[in-house]
Amino acid sequence: MTPELFEALESGGADEVALDAIPYAGFLGMALRRDGEGIGLCLHFDPMQIGAPGRLHGGVIGAVLEISAIAELMWQARREGAAPAHLPKPVTLTVDYLRAAGLADLHARATVLRRGRRVASVRALAWQESADRPVAEGLLHFLLAPGRSRDRPGTSRTG
Amino acid sequence: MSGSLTLDLARQMMRISPQPAALGLEAVAVGPGRATLRLPWKPELIGWPETGVPAGGAVFTLLDTALGAAVFAALDRMLPLATLDLRIDYLKPATTGRDLYASAHCHRLTHHVAFVRGSAWHEHEEDAVAHASATFVIERAADGKSAP
Numbered sequence: 001m002t003p004e005l006f007e008a009l010e011s012g013g014a015d016e017v018a019l020d021a022i023p024y025a026g027f028l029g030m031a032l033r034r035d036g037e038g039i040g041l042c043l044h045f046d047p048m049q050i051g052a053p054g055r056l057h058g059g060v061i062g063a064v065l066e067i068s069a070i071a072e073l074m075w076q077a078r079r080e081g082a083a084p085a086h087l088p089k090p091v092t093l094t095v096d097y098l099r100a101a102g103l104a105d106l107h108a109r110a111t112v113l114r115r116g117r118r119v120a121s122v123r124a125l126a127w128q129e130s131a132d133r134p135v136a137e138g139l140l141h142f143l144l145a146p147g148r149s150r151d152r153p154g155t156s157r158t159g
Numbered sequence: 160m161s162g163s164l165t166l167d168l169a170r171q172m173m174r175i176s177p178q179p180a181a182l183g184l185e186a187v188a189v190g191p192g193r194a195t196l197r198l199p200w201k202p203e204l205i206g207w208p209e210t211g212v213p214a215g216g217a218v219f220t221l222l223d224t225a226l227g228a229a230v231f232a233a234l235d236r237m238l239p240l241a242t243l244d245l246r247i248d249y250l251k252p253a254t255t256g257r258d259l260y261a262s263a264h265c266h267r268l269t270h271h272v273a274f275v276r277g278s279a280w281h282e283h284e285e286d287a288v289a290h291a292s293a294t295f296v297i298e299r300a301a302d303g304k305s306a307p
Contacts, residue, residue, distance in 0.1 A: 024214035027181075027203040050177040051224075057178035058242045059223040063216025087207060090215045094246040 006078055009034050016042065025067055028060060032071060035109060039075050041068040043106040056101040056135075061126055064108045065138035066093055069122040072110035073142065086145035088120060093140045101135040104128045118144055164189050164232040172228070179224050182217070186228070192265040194228035196221060199258050211255030218259065218279050219247055222291040225261035230273040230295050233265040238297050240273070245293040253288045257281050263291075271297055 005021060008014045009032060016033040020026035031042045043064050051057030073088050110124040124138040125131065169186035173179045188195040198221045206214025223245055230240055253259055262284055263277030273295040278287040
């Protein structure tokens with residue numbers, strides 16, 4: 001989740017940017033996009049994402065939920081001028097599979113439930129046709145890397 | 160619990176299912192209610208570019224597949240499964256450049272639900288990088304017809 005990715009979305013130069021900077025996200029085909037004032041994740045459908053016939057693989061859905069949660073944490077930290085040097089580290093992830101996910105694009109958005117100094121709790125939702133009918137919901141806990149002080153923006157770093 | 164899943168059949172499943180095939184997942188061992196898979200290292204698995212550590216999602220997919228395979232290894236015939244929930248605890252970062260294994264055990268099987276535990280590791284199950292547990296719904300048809 002490099003500063004360049006967020007800058008591309010913020011400047012309005014792009015509605016969507018590919019997440020190739022994270023090899024695994026690029027491998028699956030994830031992209032970050034603007035979603036109103038916030039951001040969301042989009043996984044454009046590709047047959048390699050299939051698990052059982054006609055369905056996306058449950059692991060792919062879990063991966064999307066996790067990356068959307070990380071992106072939301074980094075986006076929020078950036079908005080506050082305290083972008084951390086490193087990505088947050090997932091500790092636990094629980095996914096509830098609510099509906100079958102078919103062969104179509106998958107969208108995800110995360111909400112930070114609580115962010116402390118070292119720990120954050122994030123809820124992520126994945127859907128296809130409508131966010132009102134999510135295919136899966138995830139609850140994640142992260143260990144946060146120390147942030148930089150707001151008083152000293154310093155130079156940007158990848159993270 | 161007797162199982163209908165042979166190692167050959169498990170290997171075929173890994174090749175036929177597109178995501179496991181794309182990841183290169185391999186079935187290593189199966190037993191009654193048990194399955195072990197290997198995820199060979201490749202750079203596409205990286206989630207942390209600075210360190211090369213594999214993405215949590217890759218470990219998640221490895222475990223999800225292994226847990227499902229353990230259910231097949233517990234059922235007396237192949238039936239469609241739907242994951243209800245899956246929880247993973249990341250005990251420590253996986254190591255870059257190293258193959259990952261996942262071993263899973265379906266420890267309880269009811270008519271409708273399977274309960275499974277598993278772990279992901281490099282060398283030994285006792286030194287796991289992640290633990291997981293999941294429940295699956297077994298889509299049994301009534302009157303022999305396919306479930307919707």
